Amino acid sequence: MTWFVQALVDATSIGSIYALTALGIGLIFGIMRLINFAHAEFITIAAYVVMLTIAFGFPVALFAAAAGVLILALLSERLAFRPVRGADPSTLLITSFALSYLLQNTLVLIFGARPSGLNILPELSQPILIGGVRLPIIHLVTIAVTVLLLAATGAFLRKTRMGIEMRAAAADFEMARLLGIRANRVIAAAFGLSGVLATAAAILYVAQTGVVEPRLGLHLALIGFVATVVGGMGSLPGAVLGGLAVGMVTVFLQVLLPADLRPYREAFVYLAVILVLVLRPQGLFRPASARERV
Amino acid sequence: MALLDLDGIDVRYGPLPALRDLSLQLAEGETLGVVGPNGAGKTTLTLAIAGALPLFSGTIRFDGRSIAGLRTEDVSALGLALVPEGRRIFDGLTVQENLLVGMSKRLGDRAARARALDEMHAMFPILAERRNGMATRLSGGEQQQLAIARALLSRPRLLILDEPSLGLAPLMVDKVYEVLLALRKSGLTILLVEQNPMRIGIVADRLIVLSGGSLKLQGPARELLGDARLEQAYLSGEGAPE
Numbered sequence A: 001m002t003w004f005v006q007a008l009v010d011a012t013s014i015g016s017i018y019a020l021t022a023l024g025i026g027l028i029f030g031i032m033r034l035i036n037f038a039h040a041e042f043i044t045i046a047a048y049v050v051m052l053t054i055a056f057g058f059p060v061a062l063f064a065a066a067a068g069v070l071i072l073a074l075l076s077e078r079l080a081f082r083p084v085r086g087a088d089p090s091t092l093l094i095t096s097f098a099l100s101y102l103l104q105n106t107l108v109l110i111f112g113a114r115p116s117g118l119n120i121l122p123e124l125s126q127p128i129l130i131g132g133v134r135l136p137i138i139h140l141v142t143i144a145v146t147v148l149l150l151a152a153t154g155a156f157l158r159k160t161r162m163g164i165e166m167r168a169a170a171a172d173f174e175m176a177r178l179l180g181i182r183a184n185r186v187i188a189a190a191f192g193l194s195g196v197l198a199t200a201a202a203i204l205y206v207a208q209t210g211v212v213e214p215r216l217g218l219h220l221a222l223i224g225f226v227a228t229v230v231g232g233m234g235s236l237p238g239a240v241l242g243g244l245a246v247g248m249v250t251v252f253l254q255v256l257l258p259a260d261l262r263p264y265r266e267a268f269v270y271l272a273v274i275l276v277l278v279l280r281p282q283g284l285f286r287p288a289s290a291r292e293r294v
Numbered sequence B: 001m002a003l004l005d006l007d008g009i010d011v012r013y014g015p016l017p018a019l020r021d022l023s024l025q026l027a028e029g030e031t032l033g034v035v036g037p038n039g040a041g042k043t044t045l046t047l048a049i050a051g052a053l054p055l056f057s058g059t060i061r062f063d064g065r066s067i068a069g070l071r072t073e074d075v076s077a078l079g080l081a082l083v084p085e086g087r088r089i090f091d092g093l094t095v096q097e098n099l100l101v102g103m104s105k106r107l108g109d110r111a112a113r114a115r116a117l118d119e120m121h122a123m124f125p126i127l128a129e130r131r132n133g134m135a136t137r138l139s140g141g142e143q144q145q146l147a148i149a150r151a152l153l154s155r156p157r158l159l160i161l162d163e164p165s166l167g168l169a170p171l172m173v174d175k176v177y178e179v180l181l182a183l184r185k186s187g188l189t190i191l192l193v194e195q196n197p198m199r200i201g202i203v204a205d206r207l208i209v210l211s212g213g214s215l216k217l218q219g220p221a222r223e224l225l226g227d228a229r230l231e232q233a234y235l236s237g238e239g240a241p242e
Helices: A002-032 A039-056 A058-084 A089-111 A137-159 A161-171 A173-178 A183-209 A216-231 A236-256 A259-279 B042-049 B072-077 B095-102 B110-123 B125-129 B140-152 B170-185 B221-225 B228-235
Strands: A127-130 A133-136 B004-013 B016-026 B031-035 B057-062 B080-083 B158-162 B189-194 B206-211 B214-220
Touching: A002 A039, A002 A133, A002 A137, A002 A161, A002 A183, A002 A216, A002 A236, A039 A058, A039 A089, A039 A183, A039 A216, A058 A089, A058 A183, A127 A137, A133 A137, A137 A161, A137 A183, A161 A173, A161 A183, A161 B095, A173 A183, A173 B072, A183 A216, A216 A236, A216 A259, A236 A259, B004 B042, B016 B042, B016 B057, B016 B214, B031 B042, B042 B080, B042 B158, B042 B189, B072 B080, B080 B140, B095 B140, B110 B125, B110 B140, B125 B140, B140 B158, B140 B170, B170 B189, B206 B221, B206 B228, B214 B221, B214 B228
Parallel strands: B031 B189, B031 B206, B080 B158, B158 B189
Antiparallel strands: A127 A133, B004 B016, B004 B057, B206 B214
């Protein structure tokens, strides 16, 4: 039983980070039908900003990373995506690939390709003993922070005028504009929110792994995409649940697979993803509004 | 001066012409009916006026100002509201949230916005009753009421409705037309598109008949509805993409 509780906390914790990543990606997809591959670099750059500013204390690093990525997200919307808005999805996709490569290679130029160690909050890596189960504090903190952020995002989307406009734009962008919703404002807000979520995912992830490298975000974003697809593209709760589900499957495979199959864990994860897509191609939680529009 | 003035507009979908050299004027307070067979270009016309489709050529003036090339949201801000074909209610939003999206800054302060919402609730009691329910759970007729209320909340000077009676039960059509009559009486300028010309005579002052993307006939509604040429225009409709 102990192993199960331990694995469950592990899985929820890693699933939480995937959920935050998937939500950031899902927000932009919902409104713009853009799969933003540069979300990976939003995450990576947040981690590097933390690395550069952690000497001034964690609160400063947190603020600097959030502000830096917020500005980066807004700039990339303004300079890269706005000029091609309304183009066909493949143009948007290639633009996001280009931006992603540009940012990733800039990071390699500045910091080199090798990983650097980064211990954000060393005290969090200590385990605590709850009912005979040793749980790393960072896992519990990750889960708590994610729950808070998801609740805050949910409240923003349901209770504020901007949040309601964002949901309307995600359901039918043209109709929202016909009613006077400012497309630029709504999209900028979505990018800003997605940048903040990327920062949170970056900090929680690095706090667990202790490593920063230029391809750090790529791994997370890839799983984030998978999670949005599994959850059902266009559904924000779907993205969150998809992220959690991928985290669960990953950790439980690690625990349950025989030792000689463990190196192939990822293959099993993607096998599960393929299975979901074969059985439910629309994803697990796809809303009616995400159907192809004519 | 006409509130809405279209001068020789052409709209194309790629190489396909959908509207050809169309000119029309709409005076303040007037209700213009637009009829025509399927594929005549009626929906294209509504979307082009609302700024959701680019013009290939020609000009559109609203209150003397050229609006061709303006962003959709800027056209809306000038006081032009569209109740589109198929209603296009926001899925995943409640009835009340759908109405909130329609509210514009033109309404004024918080108290004025609350008053405007109360007015809509009085005009369409079902929207007050079901305010916290999901909007897409409403019946077709109720959704049409929501779409009209949502458009009215922008306090428009020109209301465009694209086939508001399409797919509705006769009782609901009566309700929609009752509302349109009241709006017309209040002095609102209305452009009403219907495929079926029979009911439109109740509210329209003037009718235009579109067919194959161009204007075939126009005149006072009462005269045109008894005119054999109206039927002829329907029968000869060559059909351009909508």
